[in-house]
Amino acid sequence: MKTYDLAVVGGCSAGLVAAINSKRINPKLRVAVIEKLPRIGKKLLATGNGKCNITNLQALEHDYVNKGFAEFALQSYPPEKIIDFFSSLGLLTYSDSCGRVYPESNTAASVTDALRFELERLGVDVICDTPVTEIKKTKNGFAVNGEYICEKLIIAAGGKSSAPQGSDGSGYALAKMLGHSVTKTVPALVPLNASPEITKPLKGVRVRNVCLTLKGEKILKKTEGEILFTDYGLSGIAAMELAATAQKYIDNVKRNPFTYIDFLPQMTFDNLFDYLKNLSKIKGFCQIDNLLTGILPKAAGIAVCKACKLYKADKEISSLTDKELRIIAEKIKKFPLEVTGTRGFPNSQVTSGGIKIEEINEKTMESKLCKNLYFAGEIIDVDGGCGGFNLQWAWASGMLAGELKQENDL
Numbered sequence: 001m002k003t004y005d006l007a008v009v010g011g012c013s014a015g016l017v018a019a020i021n022s023k024r025i026n027p028k029l030r031v032a033v034i035e036k037l038p039r040i041g042k043k044l045l046a047t048g049n050g051k052c053n054i055t056n057l058q059a060l061e062h063d064y065v066n067k068g069f070a071e072f073a074l075q076s077y078p079p080e081k082i083i084d085f086f087s088s089l090g091l092l093t094y095s096d097s098c099g100r101v102y103p104e105s106n107t108a109a110s111v112t113d114a115l116r117f118e119l120e121r122l123g124v125d126v127i128c129d130t131p132v133t134e135i136k137k138t139k140n141g142f143a144v145n146g147e148y149i150c151e152k153l154i155i156a157a158g159g160k161s162s163a164p165q166g167s168d169g170s171g172y173a174l175a176k177m178l179g180h181s182v183t184k185t186v187p188a189l190v191p192l193n194a195s196p197e198i199t200k201p202l203k204g205v206r207v208r209n210v211c212l213t214l215k216g217e218k219i220l221k222k223t224e225g226e227i228l229f230t231d232y233g234l235s236g237i238a239a240m241e242l243a244a245t246a247q248k249y250i251d252n253v254k255r256n257p258f259t260y261i262d263f264l265p266q267m268t269f270d271n272l273f274d275y276l277k278n279l280s281k282i283k284g285f286c287q288i289d290n291l292l293t294g295i296l297p298k299a300a301g302i303a304v305c306k307a308c309k310l311y312k313a314d315k316e317i318s319s320l321t322d323k324e325l326r327i328i329a330e331k332i333k334k335f336p337l338e339v340t341g342t343r344g345f346p347n348s349q350v351t352s353g354g355i356k357i358e359e360i361n362e363k364t365m366e367s368k369l370c371k372n373l374y375f376a377g378e379i380i381d382v383d384g385g386c387g388g389f390n391l392q393w394a395w396a397s398g399m400l401a402g403e404l405k406q407e408n409d410l
């Protein structure tokens with residue numbers, strides 16, 4: 001049996017910074033990171049399309065699920081501190097106009113490498129190829145897999161999204177072994193299954209700056225950004241950000257919500273109608289296929305006309321009546337797709353749900369049920385939207401857990 005002061009289960013975003021912070025604060029600690037995959041930080045390599053969107057400068061204003069709980073960690077380790085932390089590892093960053101922060105190298109591998117070298121410099125034991133399957137509480141701490149003994153334990157095993165990158169939900173079982181409960185989990189930041197009979201002919205068509213409204217009996221959520229039509233439904237950031245809410249609605253209400261696309265949120269209905277009326281003057285002799293090519297990709301414009309039941313290949317624009325133009329303007333502002341589900345955990349970036357926040361002290365990340373046990377990252381019931389917010393949560397909660405504070409230290 002090998003003995004440590006601290007063992008961290010899960011060697012990716014939250015777990016790696018937790019180990020680093022604990023060792024920086026107290027260099028004498030004997031610290032181990034136990035990772036089931038052959039190498040640490042594998043998921044990080046896939047983040048931000050291989051560029052790793054490290055954090056977002058607007059994270060403190062972001063509408064995280066369970067924001068109240070997450071606030072202390074996020075304020076203790078705001079994006080600026082995370083940027084400084086990476087800078088202390090020699091990794092420089094830049095931010096774009098939306099506040100998204102990336103490594104100067106534009107390469108996610110640089111982030112993993114920076115963390116890996118720091119673990120090495122600090123003398124943290126990195127134990128790979130070791131899935132943790134059993135944790136037992138002992139008199140003075142924990143026994144992990146019957147092989148490692150530690151006084152303190154941080155579980156940072158992620159959720160169950162994108163399992164080949166490591167996190168397969170096994171962390172929840174470990175938390176349950178120590179008396180914790182897990183809320184219902186659903187895939188978040190994942191494409192939507194929605195009206196494939198409409199979206200399939202539009203496969204590959206991308207539309208920027210749309211507004212999506214998800215509606216059941218009432219409005220459930222609104223998002224803005226890009227959408228991508230696929231053969232099964234809708235992808236793109238604006239669609240993916242609706243997924244968790246849509247899935248929860250389907251599970252709870254047992255009915256499908258609709259998402260309404262506003263293709264031109266910057267234009268009022270009246271302005272749009274005037275624009276369309278003017279078009280019948282400018283290009284009245286053209287066929288209806290070309291009606292909306294000045295504002296939408298051609299295939300999307302045809303889909304709008306078809307949805308209005310006004311499409312006939314040889315119909316001339318000049319033949320459209322005011323009533324028909326009004327119907328088209330309405331459809332551009334409110335194009336409906338029925339959401340029947342999502343592409344599931346394997347295709348999701350994040351898991352919504354996790355260890356119950358009521359069971360964790362938000363000022364320390366220590367369990368309220370089991371002394372010397374801490375949690376960090378996505379395994380906790382906190383998640384955010386696209387744009388660096390989920391990694392920001394992983395870093396901030398990992399750093400805080402790594403302080404190994406207890407309630408009476410506060």
Ligand SMILES: Cc1cc2nc3c(=O)[nH]c(=O)nc-3n(C[C@H](O)[C@H](O)[C@H](O)COP(=O)(O)OP(=O)(O)OC[C@H]3O[C@@H](n4cnc5c(N)ncnc54)[C@H](O)[C@@H]3O)c2cc1C
Nearest residue numbers: 010012014036047048053132158166167377378388390391
């Ligand atoms: C394709 C993709 C792109 C993304 N892009 C971004 C982005 O650009 N910006 C952003 O903010 N977020 C992004 N995310 C989300 C972000 O990667 C996660 O929210 C974040 O990595 C969570 O960190 P974590 O350390 O809590 O969990 P994870 O990163 O999931 O790490 C958990 C680790 O624990 C290990 N593990 C699990 N179970 C066990 C076990 N039983 N024993 C031992 N080890 C175990 C896993 O192998 C893994 O290494 C993306 C996610 C995906 C899938």
